[in-house]
Structures are given as structure tokens and as C-alpha cells.
Amino acid sequence: MRLAVLFSALLFAALLPFPEPTAATATQPRAGYTGDAACTSCHSEQALSYVHTMHHLTSQMPDAKSILGSLAAGKNVLKIAEPAPIIDDPGISYRMEKRSDGYYVNALTGFTGKMQSHAERIDVVIGSGHRGQTYLYWKGDALYELPVSYWTDGHQWINSPGYRNGPPYFDRPASPRCMECHAGFIQPLSADPANNHYDKSTLQVGIGCETCHGPGARHAAIHQSGAAKPVDEAILNPAHFSRDRQVDLCALCHNGAQQTLTGKAFAYVPGQPLDEYLGANPAEEDVQPDVHANQVALLKKSRCYLSSPDMSCSTCHNVHAEEKPAASYSSRCLGCHKVESCGMSKTMGPKIAGNCIDCHMPIQRTSAIVSQTADRVIRTTMRTHWIKVYPQDDLLPSP
Numbered sequence: 326m327r328l329a330v331l332f333s334a335l336l337f338a339a340l341l342p343f344p345e346p347t348a349a350t351a352t353q354p355r356a357g358y359t360g361d362a363a364c365t366s367c368h369s370e371q372a373l374s375y376v377h378t379m380h381h382l383t384s385q386m387p388d389a390k391s392i393l394g395s396l397a398a399g400k401n402v403l404k405i406a407e408p409a410p411i412i413d414d415p416g417i418s419y420r421m422e423k424r425s426d427g428y429y430v431n432a433l434t435g436f437t438g439k440m441q442s443h444a445e446r447i448d449v450v451i452g453s454g455h456r457g458q459t460y461l462y463w464k465g466d467a468l469y470e471l472p473v474s475y476w477t478d479g480h481q482w483i484n485s486p487g488y489r490n491g492p493p494y495f496d497r498p499a500s501p502r503c504m505e506c507h508a509g510f511i512q513p514l515s516a517d518p519a520n521n522h523y524d525k526s527t528l529q530v531g532i533g534c535e536t537c538h539g540p541g542a543r544h545a546a547i548h549q550s551g552a553a554k555p556v557d558e559a560i561l562n563p564a565h566f567s568r569d570r571q572v573d574l575c576a577l578c579h580n581g582a583q584q585t586l587t588g589k590a591f592a593y594v595p596g597q598p599l600d601e602y603l604g605a606n607p608a609e610e611d612v613q614p615d616v617h618a619n620q621v622a623l624l625k626k627s628r629c630y631l632s633s634p635d636m637s638c639s640t641c642h643n644v645h646a647e648e649k650p651a652a653s654y655s656s657r658c659l660g661c662h663k664v665e666s667c668g669m670s671k672t673m674g675p676k677i678a679g680n681c682i683d684c685h686m687p688i689q690r691t692s693a694i695v696s697q698t699a700d701r702v703i704r705t706t707m708r709t710h711w712i713k714v715y716p717q718d719d720l721l722p723s724p
């Protein structure tokens with residue numbers, strides 16, 4: 326009898342050569358996840374370049390380096406209402422200040438001598454600063470957007486997208502969906518998609534390896550223990566997904582910012598159909614790109630994509646490394662096309678080989694307003710992912 330128990334225990338152990346999935350810990354609130362640091366030791370090729378990408382930098386803790394707006398005297402003020410032509414009205418302004426316990430956005434209103442001020446601390450920085458940054462602050466366990474953002478073009482402070490000049494407003498919630506697209510993880514305190522209450526201690530800034538590869542604790546443990554198998558089912562490699570599922574992974578965040586969650590945030594598992602996770606995208610006419618483009622829907626309209634069953638975002642992008650200059654992607658076009666298939670090659674000659682992008686994926690002006698600040702309206706430009714022939718007259722040059 327004892328022998329049988331021992332035997333079955335041995336058999337059981339033989340069937341289970343891998344360490345058990347790790348439980349949630351204080352630093353890893355999600356069971357099975359381990360964090361980027363664990364991946365670095367074995368995958369330095371991906372990990373060392375990844376830290377310079379916009380994915381990694383898209384949310385950060387506030388410090389002198391991550392906050393790109395100027396805090397220098399004179400440059401740290403955003404005036405959103407000019408003084409009225411009555412005595413003693415200084416107008417309304419925001420002053421960005423460094424204090425002993427952090428960086429603050431301080432709204433100043435009222436009358437000279439009777440100024441009112443409302444200051445909130447920058448607690449999370451959203452945006453690598455490619456186009457701009459928005460800042461969030463904590464009120465208890467609730468997360469809100471600050472009314473001031475930073476716009477890289479012109480190195481200036483602006484009203485946050487959607488904010489108008491007027492009385493200072495600090496009450497716009499930062500939703501779980503917003504966090505899902507811009508952070509590694511944060512635990513919402515309710516399943517309501519509009520909820521902005523979180524377990525603060527669980528915030529992981531920066532999109533992480535496991536956002537795209539799924540939970541990696543077991544994979545890391547297997548390889549540390551030396552029990553690795555050639556085919557490792559403990560980690561997801563998107564290269565092994567069908568084309569549709571590969572593009573779904575990117576579409577989690579690159580299909581415009583209008584889709585709503587059908588369930589909990591941070592629950593999407595790479596490789597699963599995305600349409601079970603997100604509601605339908607609103608009609609195209611309603612979707613105006615502001616800082617949020619829709620690379621997935623646009624690429625899907627392209628004949629390149631429709632006629633090439635294997636084409637995906639990875640045909641051109643390596644998300645583990647920094648973005649390259651636009652023209653350099655021409656080599657990707659030439660993986661499928663010949664220079665001669667472009668009618669322009671006759672007139673342009675060999676130099677066409679280095680620049681397919683500006684003509685076939687041109688930068689376009691968007692009509693959506695990013696910000697209205699004092700008398701200025703800020704719009705942005707976006708490179709389209711609809712690859713086709715464009716009228717040559719209205720092409721914008723690359724920056």
C-alpha cells in the first residue's frame with residue numbers, strides 16, 4: 326500500500342516536471358505574472374532595446390526626466406483666460422511647480438489680493454512624448470486626469486484634450502480602458518468600465534513583455550530549472566498565432582480609442598479573438614483621429630493586406646526596438662513588390678527604392694481638435710496605414 330502511494334506520487338511527479346504556477350504576491354498582483362525584470366536576464370536582445378520604445382515609456386512615474394514640460398520660471402505657466410477689463414482681474418492660469426513632495430499643477434483664479442488656488446500633484450505621466458503627454462493624479466483610490474497637458478510640437482503646455490478655457494476642472498476620471506492601453510497593469514476595484522477606483526499599489530507603468538506574451542512566471546521558472554522543452558507552451562509567441570489573432574493583439578490598443586470593454590480591463594489573453602473582449606467600433610465617420618490613430622482598420626483596407634494572407638503588423642514592425650525613420654520601411658515594401666511595379670520608377674529612377682512611404686502611406690492632416698488653448702487650436706498629423714495610390718498634389722512632406 327505504502328509502496329503504491331509512493332509509486333503514484335513518483336508517477337505524478339514525472340507527469341508534472343514543471344514548477345507549479347506562481348501565486349499572486351505583493352509585487353505581482355496577478356497570479357502567473359512575473360514582470361519585465363525577470364525576462365531581461367535571458368532575453369537581453371529584446372529587453373535591452375525594448376526599454377527605449379514608446380511602449381515601455383508610454384506611462385512613467387513623474388520625475389525631472391519623465392515630465393517633458395518646462396518648469397522653468399516664466400515657461401511654467403499656462404494662461405487660459407486673459408484678464409478681464411475690470412480692475413484687479415489677473416485672469417485664470419495654471420502654474421506647474423516643483424515642491425518638496427513632487428510636481429504640481431496649480432490653478433490660480435480670483436482677484437489680486439484674493440487669489441484662490443487649487444493644486445494637484447502629478448502622480449502618473451501618460452505618453453512617451455512622441456506627440457505629447459497627459460498627467461494623472463490620485464484622490465484617495467480614484468484616478469483623475471489633470472487639466473494641463475504637454476504638446477511636443479512647440480514644446481508647450483496646453484489644455485488637456487477636450488478641455489476648454491474656463492474655470493479649472495479637475496474631475497475627469499481616468500478609466501480602466503485608458504490604463505489598459507497605456508500601462509502594464511493596475512487592479513480596478515470594480516468591473517464597471519467607467520470605474521476609476523484602483524488598488525494604487527498594483528500600478529505597473531509601461532506596457533510590459535507579458536502584455537503581448539501572456540503570463541510568464543511559469544516559463545521563467547521552467548527555464549531557470551533547466552527543465553525546458555524545445556516547444557514551450559508556457560509562453561505565448563504571437564509569431565505562432567494566425568494572422569487574424571496577431572493583428573487582434575495590436576488592435577487591443579491600435580484600433581482607435583472608441584471601443585468599450587465588454588468585461589474587465591487587463592483580462593485580454595493574446596491569441597484570443599478580440600471581438601469577444603471589446604464592443605464594436607463606432608461608425609467610421611464618427612472616429613476622428615486626435616492623438617489616437619487607427620492603424621488596424623486602415624491597414625485592413627489596403628489591397629496589400631487583402632491580397633496577402635500572411636501580412637501583419639510584424640511584416641514591418643519589430644516592437645522590441647525603437648521606431649526607425651519612415652523611409653527605411655521601403656525595404657519591407659520591396660519584400661513583396663518590385664521597383665518596376667510602380668509607374669513612377671520610370672521617371673524617378675533608382676532613388677525610388679528608398680522612398681515608397683511618403684507617396685503610399687502619406688502623412689495626413691486630421692480635422693480633429695486635440696486642444697483649444699487661449700486662441701490657438703491644435704490639430705495633429707498622422708501617417709496613414711491605408712497603403713494605396715494618393716493624388717500627388719496633396720501629399721505632405723515627411724517631418
Ligand code: HEC
Binds near residue numbers: 359360363
Ligand atoms: C531562465 C531564462 C529565461 C527566462 C527568465 C525567460 N525566458 Fe523566455 N525563453 C528562454 C529560452 C531558453 C527560450 C527558448 C529559446 C529561445 O527562443 O530563445 C525562450 C523562449 C521564449 C519565447 C519564444 C517561445 C516560442 O515558443 O517561440 C518567448 C516569447 C519568451 N521566451 C518570452 C519570455 C518572457 C516574456 C519572459 C519574462 C516573463 C521570459 N521569456 C523569461 C529562457 C528564458
Ligand code: HEC
Binds near residue numbers: 379452454536575
Ligand atoms: C497594451 C496596448 C498596446 C498594444 C497591445 C500594442 N501597442 Fe503599440 N503602442 C501603444 C501605445 C500606447 C503607443 C504609443 C506610446 C506613446 O508614444 O506614448 C504605441 C506605439 C506603437 C508604435 C510606435 C512607436 C514605436 O515604439 O515604434 C508602433 C509601431 C506600435 N505601437 C506597434 C504595435 C504593434 C505592431 C503591436 C502588436 C504586436 C502593438 N503595437 C501592440 C499601445 C499598444
Ligand code: HEC
Binds near residue numbers: 457499500507578581
Ligand atoms: C484603445 C487604446 C487607447 C486608449 C483607450 C487610450 N489611448 Fe492614448 N494612445 C493609444 C495609442 C496606441 C497611442 C499612440 C498614437 C497612435 O494611435 O498612433 C496613444 C497616444 C496617446 C498620447 C500621445 C502619446 C505620445 O507620446 O505622443 C497621449 C498623451 C495619450 N494617448 C493619452 C491617453 C489618455 C489620457 C487616455 C485615457 C483618458 C488614452 N490615451 C486612452 C492608445 C490608447
Ligand code: HEC
Binds near residue numbers: 380562564
Ligand atoms: C507590443 C507587443 C510586444 C511586447 C510588449 C513584447 N513583445 Fe516579444 N514579441 C512580440 C511579437 C509580435 C513577436 C513575434 C514577432 C514575429 O512575428 O517575428 C514577439 C517575439 C518575441 C520573442 C521570440 C523571438 C523572436 O524574436 O521571434 C521573444 C524571445 C520575445 N518576443 C521577448 C520579449 C521580451 C523579453 C519582451 C519585453 C522586454 C517582449 N518580448 C515584449 C510582441 C511583443
Ligand code: HEC
Binds near residue numbers: 633658712714
Ligand atoms: C506582404 C506583401 C506586401 C507588402 C509588404 C506590401 N505590399 Fe503592396 N500589395 C501587395 C499585394 C499582394 C497587392 C495587390 C496586388 C494586386 O492585387 O494586383 C498590393 C497592392 C499595392 C498597391 C496598389 C494598391 C491599390 O489600392 O491599388 C500599392 C500602391 C502598394 N501595394 C504599395 C505598397 C507599398 C508602398 C508597400 C510598403 C509600404 C507595400 N505595398 C507593402 C503585397 C504587399
Ligand code: HEC
Binds near residue numbers: 637648652658
Ligand atoms: C507596410 C509596412 C507597415 C505595416 C504592415 C504596418 N506599419 Fe505601422 N508604420 C509603418 C511606417 C512606414 C510608419 C512610419 C514610421 C515613422 O514615421 O518613423 C509606421 C508607423 C506606425 C506607428 C506610429 C504612428 C504615429 O503616427 O506615430 C504605429 C502606432 C504603427 N505604425 C502601428 C502599426 C500597426 C498596429 C500595424 C498593424 C495593424 C502596422 N503599424 C502595420 C509601416 C507599416
Ligand code: HEC
Binds near residue numbers: 664684
Ligand atoms: C513620388 C511618389 C511615389 C513613390 C516614391 C513611389 N510611388 Fe508607387 N505609385 C505612385 C503613383 C502616383 C502610382 C500610380 C500611377 C502609376 O503607376 O504610374 C504608383 C503606383 C504603384 C503601384 C501600382 C499600383 C497599381 O496600380 O496596382 C505599386 C505596386 C507601387 N506604386 C509601389 C511602390 C513601391 C514599392 C515604391 C517604393 C519602391 C513606390 N511605389 C514609390 C507614386 C509613388
